[in-house]
Amino acid sequence: MSDWKEHRRQVLANAKRVLIKVGSAVLTSEQGLDLRVVSRLADQMSSLHDRGLDLVLVSSGAVAAGRKVISSLCLGAHLPEKQAAAAIGQSRLMHAYDEAFERFGKVTAQILLTKDDLRSRSRFLNARHTFQTLLTWRAIPIVNENDSVAVQELKFGDNDSLASLLLNMVEADLFINLTSAKGVFDDNPDDNPDAGCLECITDILTLEPAKLCRGKTGAGSGGMYSKLLAAKRAAQLGVPTLIVSGKEKFSLEKVFDGEMLGTWVVPQEKSISRRKFWMAYNQETDGELWVDAGAVKALRQGGKSLLPAGIVNVSGNFGVGALVRIMDFEGRPIGVGLSNYKAAELKRVMGRKSSEIASVLGQCPYSEAVHRDNMLLDIAG
Structure with missing residues (x-):
């Protein structure tokens, strides 16, 4: 986008x-939760x-606040x-916000x-209705991961990820x-003192976050890498992102x-679409479809559906409608999609033309293994 400054102003x-979204590195200090911030x-x-x-505010800080309260105890890094x-810190965090x-004169939830x-x-959808009602009432929802009960496989990983899904x-x-x-730097400022802050990222889908940021901030669980992944998800949804310092006084008002x-x-x-975004980022994959170079080109450059002819390997034991990860011929993930066939059926027709499906399976309900309307490429994270 040539005139991104005008876009930003609009x-x-x-x-x-x-x-x-505000992280632990902004909200906490060595003394715990910073009430001035x-x-x-x-x-x-x-x-x-x-x-x-x-x-809507997505706020980290519960674990950090809780750690400070019980600092006299031997607190390790285990999940429990x-x-x-x-559990100790969340009530203190919310009390401070309230x-x-x-x-x-503001009501929080x-x-x-x-x-x-x-x-x-x-x-x-139920949570969506709750948010809508709260916002209609002019309340300010304050959101955090339910860290005290979430098992490892159900954790978002960090609040950058949670925030991107809430968009x-x-x-x-x-x-x-x-x-x-201050923002996103063109190199890791810890390693390169000459690194400069980028004013704008015009095409985040082509950006390689790992080259820009190595390592994580000490207090939180994400760091700039996870913030760029969250921004990429937001960009796919059509939502602009501003990554800005929460340490600078009144930066929000200055920005607006x-x-x-x-x-x-x-x-x-x-x-x-919002449906495709929900499908890609809120569901777990049940298997993998490995595809050849021709299929990769058709998917990426042609915007085509995935046909059985392009599949070279099927992994997993999934059913019809399952979310599967699409891998290129070297094993690199290129996207996800909903399968029109069971894994056992795809193993029988992979590498074959769509016109041969009926003769192999006895019927051909779909000519595509995964339709482009049920597929998202370039998944962030």
Whole structure:
């Protein structure tokens, strides 16, 4: 996008619903939860709320707050200990937010989620209705992962991932990720003192996050790498992202008043559907389809459906309608999609033309193994 600055100005001027994520590295210090930061954040968000914006806050900090309270105990890195720390810290985190926002006449609401809440379509829609009702009431939902009960396989991994998935649920117009850095740097500033902050990322789908950021911030679980993956998901959904410092005082108000802080991530011009986004990022894959070079080219460059002729290997024991990961001939993931056939059937027809399906299986309900309408390429994470 040639005039990204004008695009940024228009989005900030016209946004109606904004999702803000703040991490542990911003909210906490060596003394635990920093109440001054919480107060400044509540002040800024309340000011934006007074301008008519709907706001959703995804906040880390529970585990860090809990660790400080029980610092006298021998707290290790095992999951039960982290969950116990989260249980202690979450109530303190929410109490701090309640008090801070109440000073500005704002009502907050706590929502704790696990990945399973977004995986189930009925629970996803129920949570969506809850968010909508709260926003209609002009409350400010404050969201965190339900760390104290989430088992490892149901964890989002970090709140950057959770925030990116919530963009779809709450139908946000803008994603603001508050971080401990000024924005996204063109190299790791810890290793390169000459690294500069990028003003804009115009095509995040071609960006290689691993080359820009190595390592994680100390207090949180994500770091810049996970923030770029979250921004990529947002871009696919058509939502712009602003990665900006949460350490700088009143950075949110400055941004909405026109100051060019942080790194602006331009979304795709042609966004994917919300249904396809939910399918790709909220569901677990049940198998893999490995495809040849011709199929990769047809999928990536031609926007075609995946035909049985392009499949060279089938892994897993999945059924019709299962979500499968599509791999290239060297074993690199290129996307996901819903299979029109069972794994056993695809093993019989892989490498064959679609015209041969009926003679092999006795019927041909679909000429495609995975239709392009049920497929998403270039998955972020």
